[in-house]
Amino acid sequence: MEIRPIFSALMRSKVSMILIGLQVALTLAIVCNALFIISERLDRMDRPSGMNEADTFWFGSTGFGQGFDVNGVQQSDLQLLRRLPGVAAATSVLSVPMSGGGWSTGISLQPNQRTSTASTAMYATDAQGLDTYGVKLVAGRNFKQEEVVARSINDRGVPSVIIVTRALADALFPGGDAIGKQVYLENDGPTSTIIGIVERAQTPWMGSDFIENATFSPSYMPYGTSTRFLVRAEPGRRDEVMKTIEQKMQEANPSRIIGRLRSIEQVRREAYSGDRAMAIILGVVIAALLAITALGIVGMASFWVAQRTKQIGTRRALGATKFDILRYFQTENFIITTLGLVAGGVLAYALSLWLMHAYQSPRLPWYYVPVGFLCLWMLGQLAVLGPALRASRVPPAVATRSV
């Protein structure tokens, strides 16, 4: 197969060639970067929270009226929840991973340190807390119920014992000997002793730079007259429990408002709705872009076939096989696409550099461009196949007709 005649034919319709090449180049650059953004978002959405997400849900209860005894109601509510059929565990919480709201603080190794050693999310819960969250204790021990102290949001105090995540333990004590060590949650405050380590518990904030640092404090901590409860249902019974709970709570104490019940799966969906939307939008743009480019190639190739019908007939009359004709158009497309792809590869890296500069996004991994080459080569070959087959069916007799 000689490339030269194809090349010299192409040189006679430079503009069309440049247009298709430009289209391929832009497509490659956009598709590579968009795909990379999608994969980043999918990775983000895939991060484990450390919780049992399938069986858990949470909700708030806000009391009203003067003399509403928030601590008393909290205790009777916990008893009620734990007795409900289908409930495996229940606890009161300040926040849950991925929920977007909560309390964070600095944690230090020395009193009055100028800057804290690490940042951490604070989860206030009781002795059933770890069990209800479904986080896995990997070292040390759980809280004892007598260690749980009643506090309030205006009177948070400092817990004497805490349980931290593996990531936080490693940040504070890289030697791996965090159990039994004392740390400072307040500059000059009393110390807190680390009694346990859980494998993982994310912070409530998806964009935080200390997403794996969390501390559990054994305390009941209502927010004004509001308490939040986290409930873990027996496997498969979450929705059933969620349906009945509002009524049961209202019956137990009518002078309060039960807030929206949200499963932790719902909390996750809401936390990542922006990432999901971005991935979907970019996906749609990629699909539309590939379709437009493919259709553009089909349109252009059809035009060339129609324009060269006579030449094709002549070639056939001079002995070229159908396969030769087919190969001619496939090769021609391959040449144009390749030229476009080379330009597009440069463009893809340039776009990536710009995104890095303007939006602090990470560098496009090198393999995206070669994979993009393969995909667009394939796309081009498939798109040109129809017109090329039509060309191969041009009868040699066409050469002898004058118009």
Place this chain on the structure above:
Amino acid sequence: MFTYYLQLGLRSLKRNPILTALMVVGIALGIAASMTTLTVMHLMGSDPIPWKSDKLHYVQLDSWSPDEPANDDGSPPDQVTYRDATALMEAAKADKQAAMFKLVLPVQPENPEVKPFQSLVRVTYTDFFGMFEPPFQYGGPWDRKQDTEHARVLVLSKDVNEKLFGGQDSVGKTVRMNGIDYSVVGVLDEWKLRSKYYDLTNGAFSDPEEMYMPFTTAVDLKQRGSGNNNCWRSPGNGWESYLESECVWMQMWVQLDSPARLAEYHSFLDNYVNEQKKLGRFQRPLNNRLLDVNQWMADQRVVSSDVQVQTGLGFAFLAVCLVNTIGLLLAKFTRKAGEVGLRRALGASRREVFKQFLIESGVIGLSGGLLGLLLTGLGLLAIRALYTEYRTVASLDWTMVLTTIVLAVASALLAGLYPTWRACRVQPAAQLKV
């Protein structure tokens, strides 16, 4: 001649329906992608109160820790402390001023058919209404005296007035919240806010408040706000020490009617901070900011980087669609070389041929624009489904409809320029030979 060329164009488009459809759909898709994203970006970032956005300023004081800045870029904290907010309110050096935060309170309706519910309350001063100009349906704001007297009064939003009083004029009626009665002094009409620009700390597109209450009244409740609270030093225990603490949890806005007033207020703030330094507070270098509405919105990235990237991508996609259209038009016009030759031979000037083909491109652009408008509508519906909080910014207005059509026709004409120029250069003699 225009109508004749229009007819010619339409006929020529009908002759190659597939090629025509390809071009129209290509332009429509490109237009839809770019206009959908542009609309969202445009509405998100648009000035929410253009007639006075340069007069409203957001107060930032650098009360943060001597050991580290509040933000990595060295900018001061995004909110102020209770101490500073009340001190600035008391000084009253601006033309208008309002410190504010938000609070959630349980409402106990008198009507037994309405279940008790949680209500989001904006806690602020009377100047809030003069500064941000929400429209009133009944009554009006509370007055300055009521601000100082800790009056138990409320301004209701239209929605909550609908819920509690069936949309009636409820001025003078009472609303019970957490065991305390408040009397209604005003009811807002529908307040169409694209973004909640007066409080960006929990996202620019979070829900607006359902009620408004005097600041002094709300602080008596000793209940913490429901917005962000950041402390660089422990607030200690109890409500009083929280009020005295270095925790930032309030937004503070001032209205300054001229650049001279702005400069005056800036130096007043600097003096205030220098005085506070003598008391051992504000140990960081002087770093006060008074950004106006648009500067504050840009600083808080109201237009998210995702939306910017999507818009860039939308226009890159439009570019690809245009390159595609140029190629297809070129193919189409080249095929018509014979026709051009004939027209030229019969006396049509190049100019006339140029007009004819440009009109044909324009027809494609117009069709693409109309289809693109439809697709843009669908695209915005999709955006609203994907981002529920963007419902206020994902809608078409007349400017955007017009922009869409103009962009489509301009794009098609631009795409048609080169192919048309090529078509005009056809030598009649070469085409007419058999």
